[in-house]
Structures are given as C-alpha cells and as structure tokens.
Amino acid sequence: MVYVAVTSMLAGAATLPSAFAASSSPDLEAQFHAAWRQTMQHTSAPAKGCYHASYPSTVWAKVDCVKAPNRLYLPRHKPEAQTVGNGNDYAAEISSGVISQTVGSFPSVSGVTSESDDGESNDYSLQLNSNFMSTDACNGVSGCQAWEQFVYASGEGEAFMQYWLINYGDTCPSGGWMSYQGSCYMNSAAVSVPDDDISDLGNMTLTGTAVAGGSDTLTFTDGTEAYTTSGDDSVVDLATAWQASEFNIIGDGGGSEADFNSGSSVTVNVSLTDGSSDAPTCASNAGTTGETNNLNLGSCSTSGGSTPSIQFTESN
The missing domain is CATH 1.10.880 (Transcription Factor Skn-1; Chain P)
Incomplete structure (x- = not known):
C-alpha cells in the first residue's frame, strides 16, 4: 500500500x-x-524540553517552553445525566502489564461546522487521560490516587501534562504542587501550539508516552505541524501503573462542555503500545476527566495486532 x-x-x-x-x-x-x-x-525528541517540526522534516527543532496555564482539567465527579464526559466515556483498557504509549486520533469527522465552550468559538481541549492509579507518588497516603492528563488546550494555545494526586489532603508535597479541594495538582512545561479551528479536527492527533525512570512525553500533531513537550515520569510514576487510556475532545477545563453543532459525528480511535498484540477492552463508563461534550456515545469496537486499539463513534 x-x-x-x-x-x-x-x-x-x-x-x-x-x-x-x-x-x-x-x-x-x-x-x-x-x-x-x-x-x-513515534519519533522521540533528542532531549527533554519543547520542540517543533514541520512537514516534510522529521527532525525536531528545539523551541522555548512556556509556563502552562493555571487552569484545572478536573477529574470526574458525581455522575449526572449527561452526554460524553464526566465518566461517561470509553477507555482502552488492558488486563495485565502496563501501557507505554497511547495515540488518540479522529479517523472520521463529518457534519462538524462549529464548536463552542461557554459561548467561545473553537474553545476546547483534546485530552488523553490515564486511569486513576495507586503509585509511590502518593507517598503512602491512604485513599490517594495518582492521575495524569496529556492536554491540548485550544483556548490557551498550549499543550502540556497535568498531574494529580487525588485525595492527598490539604497539605501537598513540595516541588510545585498546588492544592485544590483536598487534592494536589501541577503542570509540566508547556509547548506553544496554534489555536486550531474545529474544522481541522480530523487532522489532529495527541500522543502520550511514559518511560519508567525517564520522561513522559506529549506529542500533538495537526496537518503538517508537530509539537512536543516532556516531563519526569517520577511526578506520578505513570509508567508503573498505566492500564487504561481515555481520549476525546471535550471542554477546555473547569468541568466545562464542548458544544458541537447539530448533525456532528466524530469517530474516535485510541491505540495502545503495551508489549502485546492483544486487543484492549472497550471499558464503558471508564472516563476519568470531568470535562464533557454534547455528543452521544455510539458503539465501540476493538482491534489487536501491531496496533491494538479501540474505536467508537459519538454524534448528535
């Protein structure tokens, strides 16, 4: 081919x-x-930091990192009647081993002409989210769960990782952690990205990679441009306990909703690398983010082989 x-x-x-x-x-x-x-x-940057590449070059060029916004991309909360998000989402889940990389993409998009978040056009996030995990990052705190998000924030023009220690308590660890309602959060360095129009959704991909003892890396691509940033895996020890991945287009933080025009239909693909060729499970009601969209979930299918994945539809 x-x-x-x-x-x-x-x-x-x-x-x-x-x-x-x-x-x-x-x-x-x-x-x-x-x-x-x-x-x-699947091309690693030569070192930690932020990088950019333009088609047809496959060589990363170093760019200045920027400070990620102090915007919360919340974990799921009390379930409510809703469309996609706040837990009501599929996740690609494995039964054993750990995930080292997840790629989220939209292989088919139709009828999408507009999107808004609280009245702001083209304001949304792409999120690739891990499962809630019990890792050493919780420092033995009972009930604590670690969580990592790979985020493309269109309204901020930045892409970065947001880390959480959920139910850690009001006193957060040192080293940049901030407190939020009994949990702790912090961000990686961010890479500047364009505020892409929703009409280009089919050309966007978001990749998250975790290496134990090394770095976690976010890569965002859109059409002929690619951007990447990295951070230490030890922040939440993702590489030791990553067993499920949620990917979707949803509101841009704070539990908000991405509202699509009527007649929108989006196909979502979540592919995994976990050292096996087994198909992951389409885990339902397994989303971990608190943001939502106004689409309704359709059916979900699985695939094994060289690129194990799940694929599902959402529409209104």
Missing part, C-alpha cells in the same frame, strides 16, 4: 523529497501528511 510505503520512507529519511511531494495529487499528498504524522508520533 502507498501509506505503508510512505511511512517506511519517512522513517528512514529526514525529509520527504520536495520534488516528490510537489508532484503528488491532493489525495496522495494527504496520505503523505498522515504518514508523516504517524512518524512524528
């Missing part, structure tokens, strides 16, 4: 030959772009 061939070519070259790119048809060019995004999802 052309897609496979292009992926292999990109993996072995720093750039796609410009003459080849220039002569391709629109459909073929779209395949090149998709293959490039897939390559960047």
Whole structure:
C-alpha cells in the first residue's frame, strides 16, 4: 500500500523529497501528511524540553517552553445525566502489564461546522487521560490516587501534562504542587501550539508516552505541524501503573462542555503500545476527566495486532 510505503520512507529519511511531494495529487499528498504524522508520533525528541517540526522534516527543532496555564482539567465527579464526559466515556483498557504509549486520533469527522465552550468559538481541549492509579507518588497516603492528563488546550494555545494526586489532603508535597479541594495538582512545561479551528479536527492527533525512570512525553500533531513537550515520569510514576487510556475532545477545563453543532459525528480511535498484540477492552463508563461534550456515545469496537486499539463513534 502507498501509506505503508510512505511511512517506511519517512522513517528512514529526514525529509520527504520536495520534488516528490510537489508532484503528488491532493489525495496522495494527504496520505503523505498522515504518514508523516504517524512518524512524528513515534519519533522521540533528542532531549527533554519543547520542540517543533514541520512537514516534510522529521527532525525536531528545539523551541522555548512556556509556563502552562493555571487552569484545572478536573477529574470526574458525581455522575449526572449527561452526554460524553464526566465518566461517561470509553477507555482502552488492558488486563495485565502496563501501557507505554497511547495515540488518540479522529479517523472520521463529518457534519462538524462549529464548536463552542461557554459561548467561545473553537474553545476546547483534546485530552488523553490515564486511569486513576495507586503509585509511590502518593507517598503512602491512604485513599490517594495518582492521575495524569496529556492536554491540548485550544483556548490557551498550549499543550502540556497535568498531574494529580487525588485525595492527598490539604497539605501537598513540595516541588510545585498546588492544592485544590483536598487534592494536589501541577503542570509540566508547556509547548506553544496554534489555536486550531474545529474544522481541522480530523487532522489532529495527541500522543502520550511514559518511560519508567525517564520522561513522559506529549506529542500533538495537526496537518503538517508537530509539537512536543516532556516531563519526569517520577511526578506520578505513570509508567508503573498505566492500564487504561481515555481520549476525546471535550471542554477546555473547569468541568466545562464542548458544544458541537447539530448533525456532528466524530469517530474516535485510541491505540495502545503495551508489549502485546492483544486487543484492549472497550471499558464503558471508564472516563476519568470531568470535562464533557454534547455528543452521544455510539458503539465501540476493538482491534489487536501491531496496533491494538479501540474505536467508537459519538454524534448528535
């Protein structure tokens, strides 16, 4: 297949030959772009920090990190009647071992012409969220659960990781932790990203990677641009207990809702790397974020093999 061939070519070259790119048809060019995004999802930056790459280059260029916004992307709370979010979501879940990488994407988008959050157009977040975990980061506090979010915040123009120690207590650990209603949270360094229009949703991907004793890395791609930032895995020890991943487009923090126009339909794909070829489970009501959207969940299917994944639909 052309897609496979292009992926292999990109993996072995720093750039796609410009003459080849220039002569391709629109459909073929779209395949090149998709293959490039897939390559960047699996291409590590040379060191910690923030980086950017533009198609056709597959080499990360260092950029200045920025401070992440003091905006809360809340954990799920008391269940209420709702559409997608606040727990009412699918998660890709494994029964043993740990996840080392998750890629969230939207392979099919139709009927989407507008989105708003509290009246603000094109204000939303893409979130890739872990399960609630019992890790050493809780320092033995009874009832504490660690949690990590990989966040693209359109309204802030930033992408970063937000870490939580839920039910840790009012006195948070030192080192930058902040207190919120008996829990603690902090952010990684953020990378500046564009405020992308909702019409480009089908070209967006969000990747989270965790390496025990090393770094957790967020990679965001949109069309022909890619951005990445990293932080120490030891903040919440994600790599030791990551067994489920939720990915979706939802409100931009504070438990808010992303409201899509009537007639919107989105297909969500969540693919995992966990050292096996077994298909993950479509775990229902397994979402961990408190933000929502106004779409209704459809059916969910699973796939094993080289890229184990779940895929589901949501529409209104």
